[in-house]
Amino acid sequence: MPDWCASAVLIAVLAAVPALAGEIGPARAAELERLVRHDCGSCHGMTLKGGLGSDLTAERLDGLEPDGLAEIILDGVPGTAMPPWRPLLSEGEALWIAQYLLGAAE
Amino acid sequence: MDRPISARRRRIVAGLGLGLAAGIAPIRIAEGASERSLRGTGDLGIVVERASGSVLIVDQSEYAAIGRVEGLGDLSHASAVFSPDQRYAFIFGRDGGLSKIDILAQNLAARVQQAGNSIGGAISDDGTLVAVSNYEPGGVRVFDAETLVLIADIPAEWPGGLSKTVGLVDAPGRRFVFSLWDAGETWIADFSQGEVPRMTRISGIGANPYDALITGDGRRYIAGLFGEDGLTALDLWQNPPTPRKILAGYGRGEEKLPVYKMPHLEGWALAGDRFALPAIGRHEILWVDAASLSEIGRTATHGQPVFAVARPDGRQVWVNFAHPLNDTLQVIDSPSGEIVATLTPGPATLHMEFTPRGHELWVSVRDAGRIDIYDTATFAKKAEIAAQDPSGIFFTARAHRIGL
Numbered sequence: 001m002p003d004w005c006a007s008a009v010l011i012a013v014l015a016a017v018p019a020l021a022g023e024i025g026p027a028r029a030a031e032l033e034r035l036v037r038h039d040c041g042s043c044h045g046m047t048l049k050g051g052l053g054s055d056l057t058a059e060r061l062d063g064l065e066p067d068g069l070a071e072i073i074l075d076g077v078p079g080t081a082m083p084p085w086r087p088l089l090s091e092g093e094a095l096w097i098a099q100y101l102l103g104a105a106e
Numbered sequence: 107m108d109r110p111i112s113a114r115r116r117r118i119v120a121g122l123g124l125g126l127a128a129g130i131a132p133i134r135i136a137e138g139a140s141e142r143s144l145r146g147t148g149d150l151g152i153v154v155e156r157a158s159g160s161v162l163i164v165d166q167s168e169y170a171a172i173g174r175v176e177g178l179g180d181l182s183h184a185s186a187v188f189s190p191d192q193r194y195a196f197i198f199g200r201d202g203g204l205s206k207i208d209i210l211a212q213n214l215a216a217r218v219q220q221a222g223n224s225i226g227g228a229i230s231d232d233g234t235l236v237a238v239s240n241y242e243p244g245g246v247r248v249f250d251a252e253t254l255v256l257i258a259d260i261p262a263e264w265p266g267g268l269s270k271t272v273g274l275v276d277a278p279g280r281r282f283v284f285s286l287w288d289a290g291e292t293w294i295a296d297f298s299q300g301e302v303p304r305m306t307r308i309s310g311i312g313a314n315p316y317d318a319l320i321t322g323d324g325r326r327y328i329a330g331l332f333g334e335d336g337l338t339a340l341d342l343w344q345n346p347p348t349p350r351k352i353l354a355g356y357g358r359g360e361e362k363l364p365v366y367k368m369p370h371l372e373g374w375a376l377a378g379d380r381f382a383l384p385a386i387g388r389h390e391i392l393w394v395d396a397a398s399l400s401e402i403g404r405t406a407t408h409g410q411p412v413f414a415v416a417r418p419d420g421r422q423v424w425v426n427f428a429h430p431l432n433d434t435l436q437v438i439d440s441p442s443g444e445i446v447a448t449l450t451p452g453p454a455t456l457h458m459e460f461t462p463r464g465h466e467l468w469v470s471v472r473d474a475g476r477i478d479i480y481d482t483a484t485f486a487k488k489a490e491i492a493a494q495d496p497s498g499i500f501f502t503a504r505a506h507r508i509g510l
Binding site for chain 2: 045085
């Protein structure tokens with residue numbers, strides 16, 4: 001499996017998703033948080049410490065750009081079990097999740 | 107041991123009228139054991155409450171939760187096996203915690219934090235060993251079922267380091283079988299000669315085995331592959347077993363859909379003379395001839411199957427689905443492969459468990475905070491039980507099933 005962090009950094013460099021996370025209302029934010037904990041958690045663990053998928057704790061993601069992380073969420077990581085979530089999430093929602101992950105343990 | 111004996115006496119006392127009529131001397135209930143304190147565990151089970159680190163103890167006959175045991179750590183994706191006497195449940199937490207709970211006393215009997223990240227476990231055929239499959243550190247650890255003291259540590263070493271292990275099952279002869287996600291191997295740990303396992307390593311299983319099942323007779327171990335279309339079967343009666351690819355290329359080269367939830371194979375269904383298998387990245391159930399292991403048909407389903415579980419008699423297969431289509435259950439008639447019912451229990455319909463003879467199905471509806479109970483003949487909902495973010499449901503009858 002390709003190294004997840006290397007992919008993340010590469011995509012972070014290339015990415016240019018506009019910052020739209022501010023458009024997520026509190027109700028949708030609560031749904032997204034639940035999605036992260038329970039559905040992303042299928043692979044990454046409910047506490048996000050990893051499982052079949054990698055560790056997504058803020059400590060592990062430290063230094064990554066939210067936009068790059070949002071790109072990974074939207075397009076997945078080819079060659080791994082990480083699927084593209086673009087069919088289910090808007091770019092603004094993916095960015096909200098990226099920011100949530102980066103700040104979750106601060 | 108008091109309780110099972112007393113429970114038997116209670117049944118004998120209940121049949122006293124007949125006994126007296128036949129001239130048999132009545133048997134007295136043991137002093138000090140009140141009628142109310144006696145019960146069996148054969149119709150009990152547990153429900154994992156994934157977010158709160160607790161399990162509910164449930165009574166199949168009463169449609170009721172009768173207790174809760176807390177303090178079990180991160181139970182997302184947790185599973186359980188049972189001691190042969192059906193009194194103790196061993197709970198495998200995602201966070202590496204292994205908990206042993208006493209179903210009758212409704213308390214925690216033992217607990218060990220045995221790894222950083224885990225995925226399931228198994229109990230040996232003789233009930234003396236409990237094995238846990240770990241992602242971190244990759245490998246399998248085996249514990250004394252009585253004390254949870256470590257018996258054996260089996261790091262899943264491969265050239266890339268330590269592989270995550272998946273698909274851990276028990277096999278006859280005090281063996282455990284598991285697969286290496288990263289290495290594409292299946293290993294057999296044979297404890298028949300004592301506490302130092304004899305290892306058999308089988309390579310060439312395929313790319314990224316993600317889960318596996320063992321058939322109820324303990325003979326065939328079948329690993330599902332995430333990294334390629336197909337599955338790999340091992341005949342455990344062979345020594346060493348030779349991998350055999352089945353359903354190779356079932357996706358016919360088509361781009362598969364994004365997989366938002368890995369299917370589970372533990373519930374793979376032997377339905378009469380055929381297996382029902384979830385296709386990866388497809389809205390399909392694949393039917394496989396149980397003797398030849400060749401594909402004999404497909405059923406188009408509502409979404410990507412997660413569990414495809416046969417009713418114990420094999421007549422029906424019940425299927426649930428991956429996010430975001432996970433509010434639905436479908437029931438397939440095994441002989442025809444036709445969908446005979448589509449039910450909508452509610453958001454995040456995660457896990458199904460049949461009563462041991464299959465008259466009812468219990469299903470967890472996580473985001474509704476409920477367990478729903480369906481009649482499998484009429485598909486009518488008979489009852490519901492409140493639970494906190496319920497996921498896995500495990501009935502004690504599993505204690506006597508190979509691979510569960």
